[in-house]
Amino acid sequence: MGKYILEMRNITKEFPGVKALNNVNFKVEEGEIHCLVGENGAGKSTLMKVLSGVYPHGSYKGDIVLNGEIQKYATVRDSEKAGIAIIYQELALIPDMTVYENIFLGHEIKKGRTIDWNETIVRATEMLKRVKLNVNPEALVKNLGVGKQQLIEIAKALSKDVKLLILDEPTSALNENDSENLLLLLKELKQQGITSIMISHKLKEVISIADTVTVLRDGQTICSLDAKKGEVTENVIIKNMVGREIDNIYPRRDFKPSEDKVLELRNWSGYDPTQGRDILKDICIHVKKGEIVGIAGLMGAGRTELAQSIFGNPGGYRLKGELYVHGKKKNFKHTSDAMRAGIAYVTEDRKGNGLILIQDIRQNISLANLREIANNGVINKNEEINIANEYKKNLNIKAPSIEQTVGNLSGGNQQKVSLGKWLFVKPEVLILDEPTRGIDVGAKYEIYTIMNELIKQGMSIIMISSELPEILGMSDRVYVVSEGKITGELPIEEATQERIMAMATN
Template identity: 55%
Template structure:
């Protein structure tokens, strides 16, 4: 890619960017949110067609001018986007072969499709019925379907935008092993990721972007490239620590969940919460660790106004008094907030602008006699745009134009605006770069210092260990461990995350 420049109204996303990728290598692209990584790959894959950008693309020795994504796929370039592009009401098989269905005598051969789907699913470690609807599986498994969908095509150059962001450690390792296997078969991969340990482990070369420009390309195979070196290129400075200094000031227990039982919304025999008990103290950051499918998100959503599953029983206490949270509105009124793991499907209305999104959860704060005060709305949103460093020219910008990490900041601002007593954060740093993670961690710590309780659900054990004062482990809908910071290490957490022993109520 030579001298690629791409502009949007009011924003120059890419400025004279150059990228050289060797055949058969795994090439990583790093940079902070808004650096232009995804935009560059959308140019390469034809999402932004020739004529909408300046510069040229040379592929297999020939200049190419893709008119759309089908043209790039015909050439063997397949992109897996950071935000999933699946049809919720269709099955896994239908999604894998959408627009690429196997045919026999002019009709779709569903037997062949299901047979091939099972083979592709096995290659990505997905053990579901291929007739299962996408809406009935979690976001992590949906990512695996997206990867299987790419494998169904005759791929020569595979582009992966944050492919492991929604995966646990085991599934992430499986995917990296798949990429190594592709490399042995001569397939080239370009991978965008904020997980620097994965990049260091798998990449042959790393190109770093900053503010829409190429900073440098590092040859990992030559040695001397570690996480600190990558970070320095990304942020333009040294980061002495991945977590801000924090001295916890933990008070009394103010939030408790007792004997919580929730059934799966579709499978009547499947329990997603089995007599769960947990508590949060004021000023405390509490982590929830578990493998994919353990039930962490289901527990959080069911507590937050019974917004997941079929409630069967349990009690919630706040400040010593039993409360009933039968709806999301009840939860908000009682000082709870929930930042979901799926920002596009649940966290945001993609038709809204930034300011509308940031105040959406508490309109009464910017209203007078039931009418929204546009001045109050703008000031509130602008304050969060600046404090959270959302990369956008104005709060009137549509959220759909933001990078994934900046969308996540908007969702966080929306719930901070409600001034909650308990903030539940589900995968709060998924798809966010190391510099922005540091900022988010600081925000979480400041909320705790104000005496609020914070729950952090994360698939990254180092994040939980570095951030949390105490960590609960979850396995198959049961809370199996309550581990203080002093005893939290990856081995101990993994042991409890795979244990069938239920934690007794205190």
Template identity: 60%
Template sequence: MSEFILEMRGITKTFPGVKALENVNLKVRKGEIHSLCGENGAGKSTLMKVLSGVYPHGSYDGQILFEGKECQFKDIKQSEELGIVIIHQELALIPYLSIAENIYLGNERAKGGVIDWNETYVGTQELLHKVGLSENPNTLVTNIGVGKQQLVEIAKALSKRVKLLILDEPTAALNEDDSENLLQLMLEFKRQGISCILISHKLNEVSKVSDSVTILRDGQTIETLDMKRDQVTEDRIINGMVGRDMTSRYPERHAKIGGTALEVKNWTVYHEHHADRKALDNINMYIRHGEIVGIAGLMGAGRTELAMSIFGKSYGRNISGQLIKDGKEIRNNTITEAIDNGFAYVTEDRKEYGLILMDDIKRNISLTGLGKLARGTVVNEREEVLVAEDMRKRMNIKAPSILQKTGNLSGGNQQKVVLSKWIYAEPDILILDEPTRGIDVGAKFEIYSIIHELAAQGKGVLVISSELPEVIGLCDRIYVMNAGRITGEVSRDQATQETLMRYMTKSGGA
């Protein structure tokens, strides 16, 4: 009997105009955690979609063996019946169904053809407990944040009889505590004999839990490493991913900081669904021209709520307080008004709010700047093409052309399109909510460099990130939030993960 639960041999997958995978080989041992690493566009997610039947047999070349038997999956249902369950990088929940309904959708707990809601409810509670959630199973998915939605996806996967669990960037939306809980859960699965394939750009997590690592680059297998035998370091993995050594994770910072660009005074926001509950309580902060300001906090601290309420009051109700831009009070009562006032907001949920996935790169990039492209009431298409091509090259978006459908891009390249859209709008205040979520280390460096460039142009940049090393490495000054309040303000030279965590768990104001 083979020691491998999975063998993928010579997998080749082609899309119109691009070869996504070329002769890729992957072997996963029984009961191991096997990581798949590579830059955005390297083919990791595509390979897993081939395995799970999202791309059915006949749409690719090569062979898949699972538990020693050749498989020819026509759809994802067939792979799940054998115990292969994939959690995709982009969430696939139905927002207006409850958590319980989402978890057991297609896998209903029924007796005599009738759903047993009591068993469904109890089963959901048990699964939510496993992933660290305390939500009521009847809560609608639309009423919980993207981080908690990722945990619901994981609970949904656990509801099936899993033999091989594939996790595509599972901790991208999670804070450090929740990420650690998930990693411990994966180790528990390993002890139970369940095999896992982990796709992650967080190399510290890869190093912590993986038994083996396969590295892909440009759709090809570079090497497979045994984490213990080969004494694998993060730098070794990075070198395989990008084909070069990276001496630093963050660009060198030469800040020229000017006067105050934006002040937020006494900013109070009530919860969208609970009118008597404050989501943000008396927030006071400022950003200067040329400054990169970070916001750190645990999930539910109010970081995204703050960003969205400032940006056209797109979150919350009964909002009070002042926004003062360059010394003058302004009103951002709508998103259009916020854009006109020189604000831009890169959302943490690019799929839902950041992009039109059915449209091409060109149209997505030009969306916020149509006024600049218009001649009368007609968009100058030649200029639109030139703008999109310039942004594609500047942001290093990996696509055969600007006419590529955005929904067919990797998650990291989709994020680059979102950034391109807002950079083209030429804002004065740029709010970036998890700007490098799901992006590899090479692309992160590129985005950090662009953020530095924007700050050098005198723009005020606000960065929200769940990764404390990123906040410390990128920002000039950091605000820390907990329970809707600012609990601390730390300068770059005083910032440590321990200091930030202390403020993140502190109650009350700064």
């Protein structure tokens, strides 16, 4: 057994009405990649916030022991001085600043009282080489893709002489290539003596990279699994995460869609004036009643733009072509027109565009359909409460009450609130954009079960997903998008990951 760089002993952290961590014990060996997994709300991010000083000493019970010494961090800066760096799912870069300014932000290189910009650029270039990122250090961060921004965050951490690197869902917004590059980089950093803790819901990534996996459930340590002993397998991780075995993460359904076309696009094209380019090109698709249609493709292929163009065009694209609902031609001028025609859209960005995080569950669920519960412009609070409680129960939203602030919910429960908000509109066609991004395997199963129930009730679903197993596991048919064009249509019986990827890169 190697030396432990970190021990967290009997950590307990409480919030009003919730015990987020209950006597958690967590050990990390020096020089290993240690993955921390668990369902949303299990306490993973809370534990790392305790470790990094976001929750200061005195706000929790228990001890943090780093290199054999008890730590009492009052701020994040204290943990950084000790060699700990944390990179969150929502990147903390300043978009309008350069790469080199971001890397050394907060710990600037100075000559006397002034910043030595020449040395800063030289050192930033060294850090970029270390993370194998070939970009101009003088480039603005906002002009770089998410994958490159993630590497800049790691370069920023390395510039602080980090010994313990914490990554919270580092690949959740990355495409497959960027994800692979990031995991390779973590392995290389391991060779350089850097210890990493990675929180991830992507179990295949966990299995491919972890030396040790610790599972949290309901704020408690369930087990630690040793990859060298062959303990790190998908079935073992899932069983410990959810407390039961899930034989098939994609629940079967024994009913087939009808032949009635609910929605159809003919020669549908879109031009984005802000980018000065065509984003959709002569798209022809249709959706049948009671069908899940998967939309696959690489990031930037035009999948979200397609969804938004259908849902009343909030992006302000110049659209051409024809859109039909139940065979009747429609021309939506606004999202409200699409809603009245029975179309709803659950955005991929639930925190930024889908929910109002400072409001509670009740207010968020009623938000898109206030007319339903208003009399002469006055909201019927009793009806709003009843409806929110109904969706909380039906969608199994885990919260003390509907008065719980949405920003305090786990990612999976936030996604259920976002889903409930649009189900209250009572749509016929529900567009789900990355419906399970950043949520755990147990919550995914619940979302899939809800989707199947909606289909059984006669709803139609368009599902955009970057996860090919999800596309293959849940769809009846698959359309593949590449550079704004439909490059293939496959019945699910003929769809494979290889065929979809070939079409996506066409």
